[in-house]
Amino acid sequence: xxxxxxxxxxxxxxxxxxxxxxxxxxxxxxxxxxxxxxxxxxxxxxxxxxxxxxxxxxxxxxxxxxxxxxxxxxxxxxxxxxxxxxxxxxxxxxxxxxxxxxxxxxxxxxxxxxxxxxxxxxxxxxxxxxxxxxxxxxxxxxxxxxxxxxxxxxxxxxxxxxxxxxxxxxxxxxxxxxxxxxxxxxxxxxxxxxxxxxxxxxxxxxxxxxxxxxxxxxxxxxxxxxxxxxxxxx
Amino acid sequence: xxxxxxxxxxxxxxxxxxxxxxxxxxxxxxxxxxxxxxxxxxxxxxxxxxxxxxxxxxxxxxxxxxxxxxxxxxxxxxxxxxxxxxxxxxxxxxxxxxxxxxxxxxxxxxxxxxxxxxxxxxxxxxxxxxxxxxxxxxxxxxxxxxxxxxxxxxxxxxxxxxxxxxxxxxxxxxxxxxxxxxxxxxxxxxxxxxxxxxxxxxxxxxxxxxxxxxxxxxxxxxxxxxxxxxxxxxxxxxxxxxxxxxxxxxxxxxxxxxxxxxxxxxxxxxxxxxxxxxxxxxxx
Numbered sequence: 001x002x003x004x005x006x007x008x009x010x011x012x013x014x015x016x017x018x019x020x021x022x023x024x025x026x027x028x029x030x031x032x033x034x035x036x037x038x039x040x041x042x043x044x045x046x047x048x049x050x051x052x053x054x055x056x057x058x059x060x061x062x063x064x065x066x067x068x069x070x071x072x073x074x075x076x077x078x079x080x081x082x083x084x085x086x087x088x089x090x091x092x093x094x095x096x097x098x099x100x101x102x103x104x105x106x107x108x109x110x111x112x113x114x115x116x117x118x119x120x121x122x123x124x125x126x127x128x129x130x131x132x133x134x135x136x137x138x139x140x141x142x143x144x145x146x147x148x149x150x151x152x153x154x155x156x157x158x159x160x161x162x163x164x165x166x167x168x169x170x171x172x173x174x175x176x177x178x179x180x181x182x183x184x185x186x187x188x189x190x191x192x193x194x195x196x197x198x199x200x201x202x203x204x205x206x207x208x209x210x211x212x213x214x215x216x217x218x219x220x221x222x223x224x225x226x227x228x229x230x231x232x233x234x
Numbered sequence: 235x236x237x238x239x240x241x242x243x244x245x246x247x248x249x250x251x252x253x254x255x256x257x258x259x260x261x262x263x264x265x266x267x268x269x270x271x272x273x274x275x276x277x278x279x280x281x282x283x284x285x286x287x288x289x290x291x292x293x294x295x296x297x298x299x300x301x302x303x304x305x306x307x308x309x310x311x312x313x314x315x316x317x318x319x320x321x322x323x324x325x326x327x328x329x330x331x332x333x334x335x336x337x338x339x340x341x342x343x344x345x346x347x348x349x350x351x352x353x354x355x356x357x358x359x360x361x362x363x364x365x366x367x368x369x370x371x372x373x374x375x376x377x378x379x380x381x382x383x384x385x386x387x388x389x390x391x392x393x394x395x396x397x398x399x400x401x402x403x404x405x406x407x408x409x410x411x412x413x414x415x416x417x418x419x420x421x422x423x424x425x426x427x428x429x430x431x432x433x434x435x436x437x438x439x440x441x442x443x444x445x446x447x448x449x450x451x452x453x454x455x456x457x458x459x460x461x462x463x464x465x466x467x468x469x470x471x472x473x474x475x476x477x478x479x480x481x482x483x484x485x486x487x488x489x490x491x492x493x494x495x496x497x498x499x500x501x502x503x504x505x506x507x508x509x510x511x512x513x514x515x516x517x518x
Contacts, residue, residue, distance in 0.1 A: 070415075071417045075415060086410040091406070099402075099403045102396065151414070151415060
């Protein structure tokens with residue numbers, strides 16, 4: 001579904017990721033793990049078009065997307081839930097969700113999607129008229145994911161959803177992502193919380209200082225020397 | 235008499251509000267201060283004036299034409315000028331709008347001379363309303379009501395339409411708005427256009443009772459800056475209250491201290507607010 005080939009990207013002519021290649025197949029849940037500053041967010045920003053790659057190709061559903069502006073990429077079916085949640089704090093929960101559905105043309109479709117999303121996140125329905133900034137961190141993370149789902153994406157990319165969340169909420173959000181995955185959504189998870197991210201994922205990639213250094217199934221990676229040593233302190 | 239002063243202050247205040255709404259909108263959405271804002275108002279006034287002089291159209295009839303024209307000019311200003319400098323460092327965008335302002339003023343002088351022009355007859359001219367001893371001029375009343383309608387329309391557009399939500403989202407967090415599929419370039423151009431439509435309406439309404447000359451917009455633009463600072467940058471409701479407040483203080487200052495001091499009162503309030511509530515009275 002998504003094919004990234006030899007991608008290099010960064011900011012102000014300083015590359016952050018080098019020669020990164022990976023692939024996501026339809027229906028999969030894939031994790032890219034790595035520590036702070038490894039370049040995980042840069043990969044997602046390049047895929048969603050917020051930054052233009054220096055080199056390499058990004059292909060989605062057989063179509064080159066690395067030259068497209070972000071709003072075109074959303075239309076093709078990629079939703080990017082940004083790191084740090086970035087909900088629109090001054091807008092209500094409902095308005096946040098509606099803006100998530102900006103690319104949907106049909107009002108009935110928006111309504112239906114809203115119902116579906118409320119079914120996954122009943123908490124958000126209870127709070128739909130509250131300003132997003134009044135939600136707790138965990139609720140804001142759920143809102144950010146729900147807002148991503150509102151565009152009816154084919155691929156959902158979730159950046160560092162564990163950031164600043166209590167462990168109990170991390171588990172809760174992961175549970176929800178698993179559920180969304182079971183319903184057929186393709187998910188790319190980018191995480192510092194290595195163990196949790198690899199446990200839920202079908203496959204994973206390990207990113208170190210801008211390069212992919214290992215790949216395999218979630219289980220394989222969890223048992224690999226590299227991951228154990230570098231991320232679990234074993 | 236005092237009641238009379240209060241009334242006329244409030245009425246003109248609503249027009250100030252509308253001008254300020256246009257200014258604060260651009261600031262709120264793209265962090266650009268538009269120095270040419272008042273000059274778009276001048277263009278609207280001249281449009282109404284020439285349609286009146288050449289085609290005998292009433293200002294209220296040509297209001298939509300002037301509004302549409304200024305909307306378009308503003309839209310193009312974004313596309314042709316602001317777009318090129320919006321990501322440039324510091325004051326570049328501000329200087330670009332300043333240059334545009336000088337250009338419009340001098341072009342108007344060149345084309346239409348610096349003379350004061352008037353629209354002596356119109357649907358509202360010379361009509362008055364008397365309410366409990368207070369005399370309200372029809373032009374002022376219509377200008378206030380028209381301004382309120384436009385302000386409320388802009389407010390509802392931003393709050394309850396899909397495009398309005400996209401404008402809000404862009405103003406709150408540009409990159410995240412892009413991730414929602416919003417074409418922020420389009421939103422910027424549209425925001426400039428709407429801001430122009432605000433002064434388009436204000437200009438056409440003011441043309442029924444104010445002289446029209448190349449600098450007529452300058453005062454409004456100056457007052458709009460004060461109002462925007464009072465109301466909080468980017469705050470539409472703040473601009474509405476701020477406009478009425480400034481209209482009132484101008485009228486009351488003129489009444490108690492003499493008309494020559496009315497702007498001194500306005501700017502004194504401005505200085506005090508900046509000193510003690512630098513984010514504005516209604517700032518977020």
